[in-house]
Amino acid sequence: MISATGVSWHYGTNPVIDAVTVTARPGRVLGLIGPNGSGKTTLLRLLYGALHSRTGQVRVDDDELSTLTPREAARRLAVVVQETGGETALTVAELVLLGRGPHLSTFQRTGRVDHEIAARALARVGGSHLAARAFTQLSGGERQRVLIARALAQQATHLLLDEPTNHLDIRYQHEILHLVRHLGTCSVVVLHDLNLAARYCDDLVLLGSGGVVAAGTTDEVLDPVLLEPVYGIGIRRLDLDGAIHLLFQPVDQTTEERIAA
Numbered sequence: 001m002i003s004a005t006g007v008s009w010h011y012g013t014n015p016v017i018d019a020v021t022v023t024a025r026p027g028r029v030l031g032l033i034g035p036n037g038s039g040k041t042t043l044l045r046l047l048y049g050a051l052h053s054r055t056g057q058v059r060v061d062d063d064e065l066s067t068l069t070p071r072e073a074a075r076r077l078a079v080v081v082q083e084t085g086g087e088t089a090l091t092v093a094e095l096v097l098l099g100r101g102p103h104l105s106t107f108q109r110t111g112r113v114d115h116e117i118a119a120r121a122l123a124r125v126g127g128s129h130l131a132a133r134a135f136t137q138l139s140g141g142e143r144q145r146v147l148i149a150r151a152l153a154q155q156a157t158h159l160l161l162d163e164p165t166n167h168l169d170i171r172y173q174h175e176i177l178h179l180v181r182h183l184g185t186c187s188v189v190v191l192h193d194l195n196l197a198a199r200y201c202d203d204l205v206l207l208g209s210g211g212v213v214a215a216g217t218t219d220e221v222l223d224p225v226l227l228e229p230v231y232g233i234g235i236r237r238l239d240l241d242g243a244i245h246l247l248f249q250p251v252d253q254t255t256e257e258r259i260a261a
């Protein structure tokens with residue numbers, strides 16, 4: 001479980017996250033949704049300790065995140081964010097193996113079991129054929145899957161992902177989120193696509209310009225009455241065969257016309 005209580009973050013004088021409280025529960029996928037600039041990435045970074053709130057606290061299971069050593073934090077929290085690993089000269093197999101780092105003691109080298117775990121992680125994202133390739137030579141979607149494999153190899157009990165479906169074609173968008181859903185970890189995922197959130201998240205936090213607009217189960221939060229004012233677009237919800245589908249109805253105006261108005 002990850003629970004943030006009363007956490008805040010300001011960029012300069014701009015309060016992005018203001019006394020926000022969220023809980024990611026064990027074995028469930030919590031989605032962070034909201035328009036561009038609403039603070040999803042900032043909140044995620046507070047949850048894994050890349051940013052430190054001056055107010056409130058973040059707890060991972062029974063411990064305050066700030067009291068954990070980096071190694072202990074990395075055994076509990078695996079993070080997949082957009083900008084990681086981009087410049088590395090490593091092969092894919094080597095990069096995924098880095099996920100084993102938190103499980104090794106200071107001078108311990110990776111062993112057979114670590115290599116097996118890393119190979120299995122790469123296979124789970126459909127990336128076995130990439131093992132010998134240089135990471136820097138991969139496409140955006142291939143890189144994304146490799147970074148997820150590294151997080152899986154880390155075998156952390158919590159997984160935090162920032163827009164993991166970016167760059168992925170539609171098949172891998174679903175495969176990766178299906179995988180996350182079935183890992184059994186406590187997962188937090190920033191998602192742009194509300195229909196992916198509908199399908200793969202158990203709980204959602206909807207962020208708007210003022211902070212948290214709504215939090216609850218996916219069924220509760222994906223309510224057009226809550227979503228429309230936040231996104232500024234007409235939204236219709238259909239419940240088909242037990243699944244939620246959202247249809248979007250742009251207002252009949254271009255962005256240029258809206259800015260001019």
Ligand code: ADP
Binds near residue numbers: 039041
């Ligand atoms: P989201 O993930 O919802 O798009 P972010 O958390 O990335 O939102 O950003 C929230 C707000 O904080 C935006 O207004 C953004 O411009 C601002 N912001 C993000 N990172 C920085 C930064 N490093 N410096 C200044 N402002 C930032």
